[in-house]
Every structure is written in C-alpha cells, then in structure tokens.
Amino acid sequence: MSLSAEPIVSINEVTKDYHLGKVVVPALRGVTLQVHPGEFISIAGPSGSGKTTLLNLIGCVDTATSGVVRVAGKDTKQLSERKLTDLRLHTIGFIFQSFNLVSVLSVFQNVEFPLLLQKKLNASQRRERVMALLEQVGLANHAKHRPNELSGGQRQRVAVARALVTQPQIVLADEPTANLDSVTGQQIIDLMKAMNRERGTTFIFSTHDAKVMTHANAVVRLADGKVLDRVTPAEAGVALAAGGH
Amino acid sequence: MITLKLLLQVAFRNLFKSWVNLIIGGVIFFATFLVVTGGALLDSIDSSMSRSIIGSIAGHLQVYSDKSKEELALFGAMGGETDIAALDSFAPIKAALEKHPNVQTVVPMGTSGALITSGNTVDLTLARLRALYRKNTAEGETAERRGQIDSLKQHVRQLAELLQSELATRRELIREDQVDPADAAALERARSEAFWADFDKDPLGSLEFLENQLAPQVADGDLLYIRYVGTDLASFQKTFDRMQIVDGEAVPPGKRGMLLSKFFYEEFLKLKSARRMDLIKEARDMNKKTIALDPLLQRYVKETSTQTREIVFQLDPIKTKQATARLQDILKSQETDLSRLLSSFLTVNDENFDLRYKQFYEQLVPLLDLYRIKLGDKLTITAFSRTGYVQSVSVPIYGTYQFSGLEKSPLAGAVNLMDLVSFRELYGYLTEEAKAEIAQLKQKSGAAEVKREDAEEALFGEESSPTLVAEATPGLINDDEQVSANTAALRSEDMLKRVYSQKELEDGMVLSAAIILKDPEELNATLAELARTQELKDLKLRVVSWQQAVGIIGQFVLMMKMVLWGVIVILFVVVLAIINNAVMMATLQRVREVGTMRAIGAQRSFILSMILLETVVLGLAFGGLGAGAGSALISWLGNVGIPAGTEELYFFFSGPRLLPTLGANNLITAFALVVGVSLFSTLYPAFLATRVSPVTAMQTDE
Ligand SMILES: Nc1ncnc2c1ncn2[C@@H]1O[C@H](COP(=O)(O)OP(=O)(O)OP(=O)(O)O)[C@@H](O)[C@H]1O
Numbered sequence A: 001m002s003l004s005a006e007p008i009v010s011i012n013e014v015t016k017d018y019h020l021g022k023v024v025v026p027a028l029r030g031v032t033l034q035v036h037p038g039e040f041i042s043i044a045g046p047s048g049s050g051k052t053t054l055l056n057l058i059g060c061v062d063t064a065t066s067g068v069v070r071v072a073g074k075d076t077k078q079l080s081e082r083k084l085t086d087l088r089l090h091t092i093g094f095i096f097q098s099f100n101l102v103s104v105l106s107v108f109q110n111v112e113f114p115l116l117l118q119k120k121l122n123a124s125q126r127r128e129r130v131m132a133l134l135e136q137v138g139l140a141n142h143a144k145h146r147p148n149e150l151s152g153g154q155r156q157r158v159a160v161a162r163a164l165v166t167q168p169q170i171v172l173a174d175e176p177t178a179n180l181d182s183v184t185g186q187q188i189i190d191l192m193k194a195m196n197r198e199r200g201t202t203f204i205f206s207t208h209d210a211k212v213m214t215h216a217n218a219v220v221r222l223a224d225g226k227v228l229d230r231v232t233p234a235e236a237g238v239a240l241a242a243g244g245h
Numbered sequence B: 001m002i003t004l005k006l007l008l009q010v011a012f013r014n015l016f017k018s019w020v021n022l023i024i025g026g027v028i029f030f031a032t033f034l035v036v037t038g039g040a041l042l043d044s045i046d047s048s049m050s051r052s053i054i055g056s057i058a059g060h061l062q063v064y065s066d067k068s069k070e071e072l073a074l075f076g077a078m079g080g081e082t083d084i085a086a087l088d089s090f091a092p093i094k095a096a097l098e099k100h101p102n103v104q105t106v107v108p109m110g111t112s113g114a115l116i117t118s119g120n121t122v123d124l125t126l127a128r129l130r131a132l133y134r135k136n137t138a139e140g141e142t143a144e145r146r147g148q149i150d151s152l153k154q155h156v157r158q159l160a161e162l163l164q165s166e167l168a169t170r171r172e173l174i175r176e177d178q179v180d181p182a183d184a185a186a187l188e189r190a191r192s193e194a195f196w197a198d199f200d201k202d203p204l205g206s207l208e209f210l211e212n213q214l215a216p217q218v219a220d221g222d223l224l225y226i227r228y229v230g231t232d233l234a235s236f237q238k239t240f241d242r243m244q245i246v247d248g249e250a251v252p253p254g255k256r257g258m259l260l261s262k263f264f265y266e267e268f269l270k271l272k273s274a275r276r277m278d279l280i281k282e283a284r285d286m287n288k289k290t291i292a293l294d295p296l297l298q299r300y301v302k303e304t305s306t307q308t309r310e311i312v313f314q315l316d317p318i319k320t321k322q323a324t325a326r327l328q329d330i331l332k333s334q335e336t337d338l339s340r341l342l343s344s345f346l347t348v349n350d351e352n353f354d355l356r357y358k359q360f361y362e363q364l365v366p367l368l369d370l371y372r373i374k375l376g377d378k379l380t381i382t383a384f385s386r387t388g389y390v391q392s393v394s395v396p397i398y399g400t401y402q403f404s405g406l407e408k409s410p411l412a413g414a415v416n417l418m419d420l421v422s423f424r425e426l427y428g429y430l431t432e433e434a435k436a437e438i439a440q441l442k443q444k445s446g447a448a449e450v451k452r453e454d455a456e457e458a459l460f461g462e463e464s465s466p467t468l469v470a471e472a473t474p475g476l477i478n479d480d481e482q483v484s485a486n487t488a489a490l491r492s493e494d495m496l497k498r499v500y501s502q503k504e505l506e507d508g509m510v511l512s513a514a515i516i517l518k519d520p521e522e523l524n525a526t527l528a529e530l531a532r533t534q535e536l537k538d539l540k541l542r543v544v545s546w547q548q549a550v551g552i553i554g555q556f557v558l559m560m561k562m563v564l565w566g567v568i569v570i571l572f573v574v575v576l577a578i579i580n581n582a583v584m585m586a587t588l589q590r591v592r593e594v595g596t597m598r599a600i601g602a603q604r605s606f607i608l609s610m611i612l613l614e615t616v617v618l619g620l621a622f623g624g625l626g627a628g629a630g631s632a633l634i635s636w637l638g639n640v641g642i643p644a645g646t647e648e649l650y651f652f653f654s655g656p657r658l659l660p661t662l663g664a665n666n667l668i669t670a671f672a673l674v675v676g677v678s679l680f681s682t683l684y685p686a687f688l689a690t691r692v693s694p695v696t697a698m699q700t701d702e
C-alpha cells in the first residue's frame, strides 16, 4: 500500500485534562501523531496511559483541552455538536470493547442502523450492502438473530460489520479483543486486517496484548499521557518484553 | 420516513422488554378505560336525562318573568318552590315566541305546591252519615237509607271501641295524665249506650259532637304536600308525547280538573298495606329479591303485619264480619279478632307470598277503599295564595297519568297536572280586568261586604284580622254573595261544569311557558336568538334552557362530570408521575445504548424522538387496549342495559334501563389525553437522554 502525503488524522500538541472535582487529571500531555490513510495502527501502553482518551479525541466523541485534532482534514474544535455527529456518521466506524449492539434489534438491523441514519441508500441497496458484509464476517445465516443469541466473538464480528457498513475512512477500535479469548480475538484482528487490506480502510486500535500488536504496520506507544515512540511491531514486542523484565 | 420505521421498530421491541413498561401500560390501560366508559356513561345519562326532562315538563326552553326574584326550578328547589313572578297573560308571549322559525309549540305552565288532607276514616264516615240524614229530611226516610244509616252508625261505634282499646294500650306506655281528659270524656260518651240511643233525637247535633270531639282523635288522615303544574292540559298532552293516561280519562278540553301522577297516586293515596304488598311483589318478580334475604322487604312485611289499623278502621261491622270469616277460612283459624287475623295473614314469606297477594286482592280489597281519593272524586286543595290568603279549591280528579319510561321515578312522579283555571285560582292572581270587575261589583252591591281591596288593606296594614281573611275570598268565589248573573256563573259548582274557551285559557296568567323546538340541535342558537329578540325584552321575559329550568337536577350531570374529571385528573397525575419515573429509570439503564447510537452518528433529535415515540407507542398500544375494552363494555351494556337499581335512577336513565352508547368524542378525548399525558411525562427523561455523551459508549466499567 502506498501512503499518501496527506494524513487522515493529524494530532498536534494535544492535551486532555479530566476534572475530578477540584483535582485535575491530565490524561494526555502533549501528544503529536499523524495517521495516513490505509494504515493499520495499534496504540499500546499500560493501563491509564491515555489510549482510550486518545481514541475518543480521534473519534470526535470528545474534544481536546488544547492542541489541534484534525480528522479527515477538519479541525474538530471548530465543529458544532451536529457537525461532529455527522462527521462520525460518515467518516468514522466504531468497534467497542464490549460490542455495544442494540439488544432489541436483530443482527441485520444492527448492521443496517448507521445506513438508516445516513439516509443515502434505499432498502434494497441497504440489504445488499448489509448482507455482503455479513457474508464477509461469516454471519449471513445469523442475520435474523438477536445479539443475545450470539457468542462474544460473533457479536464483535457483527460490530465490525456495523463499523464498516458505511464504508468509513477510519475505523476506531478500543481494545476490540479484550473481552474475547485469544483465539477469537485473533480472528477479529484477522478480520480487521483483511478489511484493511481489501478496502484500504484506516484502522486505529488500542490493545494491551503484544500478540495483537504484531499485526499492525506501526505501534504507537503511550506512557503517562505522552507518545513514547512509534515503532514496528517487532520492536514493540522486544521493548515490551524488555519493559516486562 | 426510514428513520421513523426504525424508531417504531425500536419502540415496539422495547415495549415488551421491561416489566416497568407493563406497569405503565396497565395504568394507561386503566386510565383510558375509565375515560372511555365513564365519559360514555355520563354522556348517555346526560342525554337520557335530558330526554326525561325535556319530554316530561320542561320542553327545550322555558321562558319566565324577568322580574322573578329567583330562578325557575320546575322540579322544585331545596327549600320548596322558588319565587317566580307571574306573567299577566300567556297569549302575547305565545304569539311572540311562535314568530321564531325554530319554535314548534309553546305550552303555558305554572308550578306550585299545596297541602291536601286525604281525609280520615271518621270524618269520611260522618260525612256520609250527614248526607244520608240530609236526604232523609229532604225526601223522607226509606228502609234502604235506614239500613245504611244504621250500618254507618255501627261503624262509628266500632271506631270508638277501637280507639278505646288503643287508648288503653297507650295508657300502659305513657303516663295517664298525658291523655287529655276532655278527649277521654268525649270518647267515653261516644261509647255510651245513652249517646247512641238518643242519637236520632238530634242527629245533626250528635254528628257535630262526633266531628268536633271524636274525629280529631283519629289521626289516620295524612296531610300531604302535592306539587302540581297548572297547564293547558290538552296542549300539554299533545306536546309531551311521553305522557299517557293510565287510569280514568283525560280532562275534557276546557274543563277544570286534575290528572294525578300514577306514581303519586300509588305512593301516597293507596292503602298503605296494598302499596307495600305491590312493592314486595315487584321486588320479587322484577328484581328477583327474596323476603328472606332482603331487609327492605322484611321491613315491609313487618309494617304491613303490624299496621292493620288502616284496614280495621275502614270496615263497618258487616264488612268486619265478612273479612273475619274470609280470613278464618284462608288461615284455617278459630281466631275472632280481625286485627290478629290480619296480622297473621299479612305476615307473608317467600313461600306463601304469591297466594297471599292474590287472596289479599280477591278477598280483602273488595271490602275496602283501595285509594283514599277515588278517580272522579273532588280533591280539595288548600294553598297560600300570593297575596297571603288561604285559598281552597275543589278540583275533580279525572284520572292518573305517567310519563312512559319514567313510571317509577319519584321525581317525575311528583308532578301532578292541573287545569290552568284552577291553578290561577289557587295562585290567587288577579288580572287587571278581574280587579276592574271586582270594582264594578263593589259598586253594584253597594259594598255591603268586605271586599278584596279592603281585606288586602287590612291584611297588609297594621294588624291583620283573621275574620277579614276568612271573608275575603279572592277569585270571586263567595257562595253568600248575591251578585249579578255574570258573577253567579263563576260559583264553584258551576265553575266545574263550565267549559273554558281556548282564549280564556290563553288570556290568563302563567308562571312560565315551555317551548318545544323543531330542531333541538339548534337549541343554543335559538336560545341566544330569542334572548336577543326585542319583543321578548319588552315582555320582560327570561329565556332559559331546560338545564337551567329544572333547578338543581339540571346540574346533576355536570356535577357527576366534575367528579369523574376530578378522578381522571388525579389518575393522570399519578400516571404522569409513574411514567416519568419509569422512563427515567429505563433511560438510565439505556445510557450505554444511547451513547453507542450517538457515537455511531445519531443526532440528539433522533434520541429524543426515539424515547418519546416509545412512550407514545406504549400509550397508543395500551390506550388502544383500554379504549377497546371500554368500547366493548359500553357496547355490551348498550345491548344488555344497566338496570336502574333505585327508583331515583329511572329519571336519570329515562326508563328502567340505561342503554349507553359510545360517542366518537369519548374515544378521541381518551386518546388525546393518553398520548398527551404520556408524551408530557416523558419529555424530561427524553431530554436527559439527549444529553448522554457518546463517550459513554467507550466506557467499559459498568
Ligand atoms: N472520565 C474521566 N474522568 C476522570 N479521569 C479520567 C476519565 N477518563 C480517563 N481518566 C483518567 O485519564 C487517564 C487516562 O485514561 P484512559 O482511559 O485514557 O487510559 P487507558 O490507557 O485507556 O487505560 P486502560 O488500559 O485501563 O483502558 C487515567 O489516569 C484515567 O484515570
């Protein structure tokens, strides 16, 4: 894959403080990061290092305390609540650690949901798109099932399909494998990787798991709210192993 | 459109997700059910009651004098009759009203009330005796008449004996000195052989003694309050087609006379034992009650079996013997005391009631006067006229009538009908012409007697003198007056024979007039138009709808509606609170779901519609069920009917059964209310839901 010059996500000197009463908790303390289209990037770091916070800023569900976050060329600080929501709807797909499917809707309806919000496709187009994706994630014959009739891995595959159904430029996944056993987790990562390869969708996912990182083109390592370095998975594995000793 | 489909899908699926929804649903169901059934029932009562009122005496509209101090209350007010000013003449009112295209008929009316005595047994017997003696003097004695006289005398003697035995019982109960010694002495004399031996020496003197000394001691004559509506009877009967003659006949056109309400006649003028037997029969036959289980029927039996006096008093010695023999035969008893026989005969139970009822009517009633006033009799009504005189008028009773459907209603049954002439006379109203006539008479007769004007002066002057009041007889009835032929025609006997022309009827005073409309739908419009008419203003008339015209009863349904709406409002406040809480809880439970939707790209408005729509769907679903159940109940009731449990309800149900119908407005109100309230109570939780941050979706800790 070729990396174009223009980054799809560009983060510059971003800080994020949380306020717990009068105590200020600095979650990010000056993060700078560029992500280019088609990248498959893993964000690694110990618990509390700021992975989720960083993904929230990229995903436009939260805003930075200072610094600039540009997603798909737009400065998220300048956008209204409505515009941010639209940006999420059209540009970003989400995969959550605990799947977050709508329990009263069927597998098909869950995947169809973002398309309905987009109001771009008609019923048959939607059907085609949803079924194709379900086919790809191997759940075509579970379309009518409710989420609670599925295993954890199956649910996360539905979530992957839902994240991709709008053909977003970026898919964000915060610890997508944390609630799954390692084999199932591996299958999800494989699925994501395949999508990345076939569609060129940019993936940014956080993880604790060194094995999961190995699939990434690059690992951005966070510690204490700062970017330690940006390395290859191999280096990351060594560093992690070293850190572990 | 697409989103609406999705929203509906989410809403429907969520409906059965939570048991809280079932509770909300239950409350909504109940509330809608109540609004639909309560509303429909009250509307039906409203319309049936209006039929009762309009169809009995009120008509659609009533007009009465604007000078009246109080408001018209055709069915009476709390404190008796209200103070309504008289209208001099009906004719111009009728003419003025009939000009309106929607006015069909105008019926003259006047409502009033008076006391009547239904006569006690001694009085009646003595009156008969007196008549016979008079005939004897006039035509000479016949053997037949002698027989009758002896029988009646025996009856009086027997009454004295009965009175004595009663007195004896009374003495045991109360202290002797409370019995008036004069009464005791009079009774002693009436029982003595000597008195009866000498009776024929001075029959009239003896009778007078009995009338003055004995009769007052027998207190079986009731003083009754009778309400009557004076009206043009022919026009009334034509206009109020629910009215039907039950017994007797209609008062011939232009004649004076009364029609008693069948209910009144049965309730107050029938032999009480017979009335109670009728009521027991009716309760058993119609309402499937039993004497064994129903305390009211037990009371009737007890009263009937203990209060045998009214029967015993009525029977002269011959009839007493007959009754005794018949009862002995029926009861296979050797008992000779009629009171005891009656008592055990009338102690009925569920087994023997039907037979006893039959025997009562076949064996006993033919010996008795079943009603204290018989059709064809003249009823003497004593009223206080407007000017304060005590006015007495005798009116022949032609028959009894009822309003179909309202046979059992005491309210409708309280209305007795009287001709206008008698009504005016009792009312004591003098038109200008009548006053002029009196003045003329006064001149002619040289003012020998005390005339009305003088009487009035004396009456309303310093001290009123009772003698003057007694002599002053308004309405020109004075038997002792020797006046011109024209006035003589007005003497009371002649007056009864006289046929009054329609003009005479309409040219006189009335208190109000009932208006029947061609198109009752236009009632309010016509009311407003009539109120604006200059001609009616000149006549100083007040126009009111039937609701206002009937007094407090017209407000009844309004009051019931207020109560119902009070309950509904309270219920909906509860519903509101419950829905609010429940939706709040549900929303809190769904924070992650809402956050996820927001993260995925749902706008706040989507979340708002989603939560609101859910409640609306809930409201519509359960409200629909409630409305359905309510409609089903009403239509079932509409077929079966709700029986009027008590007699009072007959009036409100306009018959023995209420057949409720469901109006579209009831359903619409119910739906609007339910949807409105559920939407309103969800607004705040829905608003809170829109504030859920999409970040929530990312948070893993639960
Ligand atoms: N809503 C919040 N309010 C206050 N502090 C917060 C909030 N969210 C995160 N933090 C704090 O910010 C810091 C970064 O948290 P973040 O969740 O980004 O770390 P993480 O790398 O995702 O950790 P984990 O691996 O446990 O998920 C932590 O110290 C955390 O306590």
Ligand SMILES: [Mg+2]
Pocket: A051, A052, A053, A174
């Ligand atoms: Mg995290």
